[in-house]
Amino acid sequence: MRKVYIAAALLSLIGIADALYLTVEHVTGQSVKCTIVSGCSEVLSSPYAVVAGFPLAGIGAVAYFTVFSLATLAAFGYRAAGTLLTPLVTAMFFVSLWLIYLQAFVIREFCQYCLLSAAVTTALLVVVVVGRFVLKPASV
Amino acid sequence: MKRILPFIIILVVLGAALGSAWYFTRPNPATPTVTQPAPPPSPGSQSTPAQQPVARQGVPGAEPAHSIGPANAPIHLEEFGDFECPPCGMLHPILEQMHEEFGERLRITFREFPLANHQHARTAAAAAEAAGIQGKFWPMHDLIYERQNVWKTQFNTRAIFEDYAREIGLDVERYNRDMDGNLVTQRIFQDSRRGQSLGVQGTPTVFMNGREVPFENLAPDKLRLVIMKELQAVGSK
Numbered sequence: 519m520r521k522v523y524i525a526a527a528l529l530s531l532i533g534i535a536d537a538l539y540l541t542v543e544h545v546t547g548q549s550v551k552c553t554i555v556s557g558c559s560e561v562l563s564s565p566y567a568v569v570a571g572f573p574l575a576g577i578g579a580v581a582y583f584t585v586f587s588l589a590t591l592a593a594f595g596y597r598a599a600g601t602l603l604t605p606l607v608t609a610m611f612f613v614s615l616w617l618i619y620l621q622a623f624v625i626r627e628f629c630q631y632c633l634l635s636a637a638v639t640t641a642l643l644v645v646v647v648v649g650r651f652v653l654k655p656a657s658v
Numbered sequence: 659m660k661r662i663l664p665f666i667i668i669l670v671v672l673g674a675a676l677g678s679a680w681y682f683t684r685p686n687p688a689t690p691t692v693t694q695p696a697p698p699p700s701p702g703s704q705s706t707p708a709q710q711p712v713a714r715q716g717v718p719g720a721e722p723a724h725s726i727g728p729a730n731a732p733i734h735l736e737e738f739g740d741f742e743c744p745p746c747g748m749l750h751p752i753l754e755q756m757h758e759e760f761g762e763r764l765r766i767t768f769r770e771f772p773l774a775n776h777q778h779a780r781t782a783a784a785a786a787e788a789a790g791i792q793g794k795f796w797p798m799h800d801l802i803y804e805r806q807n808v809w810k811t812q813f814n815t816r817a818i819f820e821d822y823a824r825e826i827g828l829d830v831e832r833y834n835r836d837m838d839g840n841l842v843t844q845r846i847f848q849d850s851r852r853g854q855s856l857g858v859q860g861t862p863t864v865f866m867n868g869r870e871v872p873f874e875n876l877a878p879d880k881l882r883l884v885i886m887k888e889l890q891a892v893g894s895k
Contacts, residue, residue, distance in 0.1 A: 519720070542682045545679075551860030551873055553860035560744060583672065583675065587668045
């Protein structure tokens with residue numbers, strides 16, 4: 519299972535960087551610029567970008583960091599960490615689905631950084647689920 | 659060692675994340691960041707070459723440009739904007755405020771930079787330019803920005819802008835003709851081309867005396883400081 523956890527840790531690093539960038543944009547009081555490839559300003563300035571007073575991106579950064587920590591611990595043989603990883607990544611995946619729904623049907627704009635986060639979460643789910651339920655522990 | 663190694667890795671990543679978050683959210687110096695080789699010092703300038711990035715030239719935009727403030731004002735802000743872009747809409751009152759505060763010491767130029775992924779941006783730019791032909795660019799510019807949230811979600815924005823044209827007293831028949839005319843198309847093209855030549859990749863992008871003002875410095879308090887610093891640098895109080 520070690521390779522699976524290492525892959526999950528590396529993926530979560532991408533998620534941390536992405537979520538951190540969006541958090542910084544939020545905290546500095548500016549939504550990102552409008553560019554040819556993004557609707558980020560529309561998405562980040564929407565009411566859905568804040569949950570209970572906290573920037574959603576910041577919550578995402580914490581979630582990715584938790585995934586990174588659990589995956590790293592699991593890669594070094596801490597079994598309990600590996601057990602916690604699956605429900606956390608599953609929850610993050612469903613949150614990502616909800617956020618994609620909001621972008622597509624409510625805000626009607628897509629932000630590439632939010633889409634990258636959704637892609638990372640999906641990849642995490644695939645890696646964790648495949649590693650846990652499909653591959654035999656002895657073979658990985 | 660193997661037992662504590664994961665914790666060391668986790669702490670290193672945490673430190674890197676917090677460090678970079680701190681770095682990017684720390685207060686910025688009031689001057690624009692140096693992104694170009696330093697220019698020779700200009701006469702009367704109090705700043706050193708290391709503090710003063712070179713002003714970019716770029717290809718000319720549409721002439722005459724839409725500007726407010728005296729041509730010889732010590733500070734010239736040139737904005738590349740997209741009427742459908744929310745941050746541009748947020749910048750609009752900030753620039754108005756700066757115009758009020760700095761008066762004759764500030765010249766503001768608006769350049770069209772409609773982004774292709776904003777479905778109404780091109781129409782809005784054309785509406786402002788068509789109004790400009792009748793000498794009412796700024797009233798239309800203000801109205802379009804102030805009502806951005808009203809029209810941007812609508813389907814037929816052309817009809818909405820026509821109402822605005824009527825509201826500011828334009829000859830609507832001529833306005834409609836100009837909307838589809840070569841002059842308007844040419845002006846938008848020239849402004850956009852100028853923006854591209856200056857490396858503009860998004861909106862709003864603002865240049866102060868030819869140097870790009872970092873996006874995070876466009877908040878009112880920071881922009882005020884940036885302008886005051888530049889005023890000191892060019893020796894005007």
